[in-house]
Amino acid sequence: TLAVFVPIAFMDGIVGRFFYQYGLAIVLSVSVSLLVALTLTPMLASRILASGRVSPLFRPLEAFWDSVDRAYAGLVKLAVRLRIIVIFIAVASVVAGAWYAARVPSGFTSRADRSEFQGSIELPLGTGMVAALDAAQKSDAELRKIEDIEDVFISVGSGAQADIHVLELYASLTPKQARQTGQFEIMDKARKAIRIASPEAVKISVLEVPWVGGTTSGSSDIDLLLRGSDLNSLAQYADSLVREMRANPNFADVRTSFESGRPEAQILFDRRRAGDQGISARALAETARIALGGLDAGTFEADGKRYDVRLRLEEDQRESVQDFSRIQVRGADGRLVDIGAVSRVQFASGPSQIDRSDRARKISVLASSATGVSLGEATDTLLELLEANPPPVEVAYSMGGMAERMQETAGAIGFALLLALIALYMVLASQFNSFVQPLVIMVTAPLSFSGAFAGLYYFGLESSLFAQIGLIGLMGIVM
Structure with a gap:
């Protein structure tokens, strides 16, 4: 042990x-x-046996254990006499165990009805506080109409970036014993209710509160990390993969971390014309930053009060492309030149933020496994989609989220079992002074695993972290 x-x-x-x-x-x-x-x-x-006294329970217990000993001895003799049949049954048990193991769904932690769930509602970029609060109130009212939802809490602008257009939600359910509907069926109803209440939402996710990794709604069963140098190529492939995943019934709450559509002004610098005027890109960018974003120039004191002084163009002087083009930058000869004379100014939309990983741009494709689908099945389906629709050469991918932890767990458990078997063999070999006899004891482990996987299969349970803890405990008991 x-x-x-x-x-x-x-x-x-x-x-x-x-x-x-x-x-x-x-x-x-x-x-x-x-x-x-x-x-x-x-x-x-x-000391006790030396007294010679016998307890009244001694003789009945001794008779019982003697009968057990005789029955076991008879069973061993029968097994030795019918050893071909016994070997066949043992091999059949191992084969059956392998069959059950291949059909038991896998996951990181077991999906359990804990009478709570969380999620997020992402509104279009640029949504104001009033519109966000209105969407939150409508979603709250619609969710409370669902039977067995006891309480709902929705916050505005409380995510990792504190964006006003992102709503975070948490819902508690009536106790499991007091309702007929399961938690995951209620979560499916919640997704539909949010879609009805907030049809303008661009992304909706309803997730179970994870056992491990915190309680933020940003966590997902599957987090496929796409990395590359070209953001447009990443976004195009992520969108195509999202469409395929949404069409597959094994996934729910499919979305990406990439947000586009934030209004921005682009100044396209013409190096040839700017060089003729003696204007550098740095000087142009600095001038535009001060004129549009402002510059803290100092402080002003009056009547015992101190005021910050910030230089910036008036609002009516920075509203249009023409306003931006008329901003003047000083050239090398001291003359003032309009930005429009050395660059092209245009309004466009761009990403709200650019995430990076390992010095490369990244986009995450996030998803949850659908109700009744294990994390292992969803992960296998995603890998099949990636094989059928491989990413471009310049795009690399890796698995994250609970799927990554599940893979790490499988590797760690396998290594622990191998190490335990090696240590066990060394102990038994030294104890029996034989290299063969320990193998007789160790072959009982696969037989015990057959029963374990059969139990998981017939009770509809996943081969999760907790089940694997039980398997290791079982091996320690058997050995």
Whole structure:
């Protein structure tokens, strides 16, 4: 038992946080039990058995255990006599276990009805506070119409960027025992209700509150990270992938982290004409920044009060392309030249922000697994879509979110099991002074796993982190 649980107590990452306390608790309890068995138990046995007194329960218990011993001995003799049949049953059990294991859905943590969910409503860029509050009130009223939703809380501008157009929501449900509808069916109703209340919303997500990784609505089951140098290429591929995922029933709340449509003024610098006037791009940009954005020029004191002085063009002088073109910048010879003479000014729309990862531009494709679909199934479906519609050569991708943690967990659990088996073999080999006899004991592990996977399959459970903790515990007990 110690050989199994000592290695898993020192695993890395999020999985290690779960297994550290679990492994140490088992190791310490078994160590104390071993100490008691080697020291206290022999001493007490020598004193109690030396008295010669027999408890009234001794003879019935002795008769019972003698019958168990005889039955076990008879079963062993029968197994040895019918060893071909026993070997066939064992092999069939292992094959059946592999069949069940291949059909048990996989996930990071089990999806549980905890009578709560969270989400976000993203309105078009540029939405004002009044419109955002109106959308929040309508969504709140529509959600409260759903039976079994007990309370709803919607906040405006409380996301990571504090954007007014992003609404964060949290809903609590009536206790599980007091309702007939499951949490995930209610979440499906909530998605439809929000779409009715806020038809102008560009992105809607309704998620279960995660076991691990915080409680912000930005977390998702699947977070596909696309990286590349060309933002337009990233956005085009992300949009095409989002369309395919939305058409697939295994996904819900499909969206991207890329937001476009924010109004902006673009000044397209003409280096040849600017060079003739002796104007650098830096001087032009600095002048435009001060004229449009303003510059803190100092302070002004009057009547004992201090006022900040900020230089900036009047609002009616910075409203149109013509206004921008008339902003003057000083050339190398000291003459003032209109920006429109050395550049082209135009209004356009651009991204609200540009995210980066590993010094490359990135866009995340976010999604949740649909109701009744495991995270493993959704991840496999996404990989199939990526294989059928591969990204351009200049675009790289990697998995994130709960899907990434699930993959990390599978690798960490596999390594822990391998390490535990090696340590167990070494302990048994030294104990039996044989390299073959330990293998006889260790082949019982696959037989125990067959029953475990059969239980997961018939009860409709996922092979999640908690199920894998149970598998390791089972191996420690069997060995």
